[in-house]
Amino acid sequence: MIVVSLTYVKSTAEADQHMEAHMAWVKRGYAEHGFLASGRKVPRTGGVIFARGPRAAVEAYVATDPFHVHGIAEFEITEIDVTTAIEGLDILKG
Known part of the structure; x- marks a missing residue:
């Protein structure tokens, strides 16, 4: 599983200017x-x-996020090898 954490480096007002495009990207x-x-x-x-998916593919897609393109947020990408999950979340396992 891949966890992508976005942290704004610009104001929420600036983020809001790109929110519609970002949500279409999501x-x-x-x-x-x-x-x-x-x-x-x-x-x-x-x-x-x-x-889920290959890390390289997720990284490539993240690079196209309007928040990335316009410098609204910094992105941290972490890959996790999920070995244990509650019933119903088995899709998260490696």
Whole structure:
């Protein structure tokens, strides 16, 4: 599993200017790039995406995020080898 953590480096006002394009990118991520879950950080300092797939493919797709393209957020990508999960979340396992 891949965890993508976005941290805003610009104001939320600037993020909001690109939110519609970012959300279209997220929606495409679910349809085409193995996204499993996503949401805002609380407090609103960025967001987190859980995805499956080859790390290189996820990294390449992240590079196309409008938040990345416009320098709105920094991205940290972490790969996790999930070995244990509650019933119903077996999709997260390696």
